[in-house]
Amino acid sequence: MAGGVEIERKFLVDAIPEGLEWLDERALRQGYLALDGDTEVRVRDDAGAWRLTVKHGGGLRRVEEDIEIDARRGASLWELTEGRRVEKRRHRLALGAAMLEVDVFEGDLQGLVVAEVEFDGEDAARAFSPPGWFGREVTDDGAYKNRALAVQGRPT
Amino acid sequence: MAGGVEIERKFLVDAIPEGLEWLDERALRQGYLALDGDTEVRVRDDAGAWRLTVKHGGGLRRVEEDIEIDARRGASLWELTEGRRVEKRRHRLALGAAMLEVDVFEGDLQGLVVAEVEFDGEDAARAFSPPGWFGREVTDDGAYKNRALAVQGRPT
Numbered sequence: 530m531a532g533g534v535e536i537e538r539k540f541l542v543d544a545i546p547e548g549l550e551w552l553d554e555r556a557l558r559q560g561y562l563a564l565d566g567d568t569e570v571r572v573r574d575d576a577g578a579w580r581l582t583v584k585h586g587g588g589l590r591r592v593e594e595d596i597e598i599d600a601r602r603g604a605s606l607w608e609l610t611e612g613r614r615v616e617k618r619r620h621r622l623a624l625g626a627a628m629l630e631v632d633v634f635e636g637d638l639q640g641l642v643v644a645e646v647e648f649d650g651e652d653a654a655r656a657f658s659p660p661g662w663f664g665r666e667v668t669d670d671g672a673y674k675n676r677a678l679a680v681q682g683r684p685t
Numbered sequence: 686m687a688g689g690v691e692i693e694r695k696f697l698v699d700a701i702p703e704g705l706e707w708l709d710e711r712a713l714r715q716g717y718l719a720l721d722g723d724t725e726v727r728v729r730d731d732a733g734a735w736r737l738t739v740k741h742g743g744g745l746r747r748v749e750e751d752i753e754i755d756a757r758r759g760a761s762l763w764e765l766t767e768g769r770r771v772e773k774r775r776h777r778l779a780l781g782a783a784m785l786e787v788d789v790f791e792g793d794l795q796g797l798v799v800a801e802v803e804f805d806g807e808d809a810a811r812a813f814s815p816p817g818w819f820g821r822e823v824t825d826d827g828a829y830k831n832r833a834l835a836v837q838g839r840p841t
Contacts, residue, residue: 606750
């Protein structure tokens with residue numbers, strides 16, 4: 530978000546209430562090709578648009594390079610990520626002024642549902658009052674990050 | 686080589702003789718971004734043309750995907766390969782009917798010179814008589830493969 534600080538809060542969802550009006554819904558999946566020290570290489574399919582990402586974090590040097598790849602290469606590389614995948618359907622919903630994303634996980638993570646709300650700044654994030662159907666907040670819980678979910682599976 | 690079996694033989698070179706007429710010469714470098722089990726991810730700069738390659742070998746499944754990337758991304762990713770690089774100048778020479786490549790290594794591998802000869806088939810490879818300035822043959826020596834040179838350095 531240009532000029533602003535993007536802040537997200539993340540909550541578990543036990544059951545999605547009936548009658549919500551989704552703005553849209555799409556299939557997302559990502560898998561890890563290689564995890565080596567502070568470097569990870571992943572492939573992502575966002576509703577048919579494939580990207581290969583090399584991410585390095587740690588110490589002073591942070592690099593993230595995102596490379597568009599065609600669907601044939603995407604599918605070929607996807608085969609190499611078995612056992613280290615996150616697959617979900619992402620539903621978007623307007624929640625007052627905020628945009629809500631509800632990720633319904635599939636595959637090995639079936640049964641997990643996570644809601645993310647994105648805010649323009651810290652004040653808005655603090656002021657947010659979660660609706661009743663939100664469960665435990667997991668914003669700072671490393672076990673719910675994509676890489677952890679992919680490698681370690683659903684937290685128990 | 687379409688329809689044929691490409692065979693290479695590789696030799697160490699102690700000193701390149703004077704007066705050889707190179708066909709051409711170019712700078713080549715490659716570095717390893719991630720090594721994870723049977724999967725390797727490397728970035729390669731062939732005279733200014735950058736490629737990212739994901740290679741998986743082992744067992745029944747072999748995959749190699751080669752992706753062109755722009756020079757900005759190439760340089761950014763190159764920074765992540767420190768300590769796992771192979772840098773060389775490749776000289777090409779016609780040697781009778783065969784094509785000879787002489788790689789003069791630089792950087793951490795400075796001092797190493799390797800000649801590779803490529804043949805159309807096994808008969809030609811067996812019949813090849815190395816010129817006097819070729820040293821020990823290292824065709825089957827794993828320590829002279831790119832990945833080993835990058836990770837372990839010059840064999841002692």
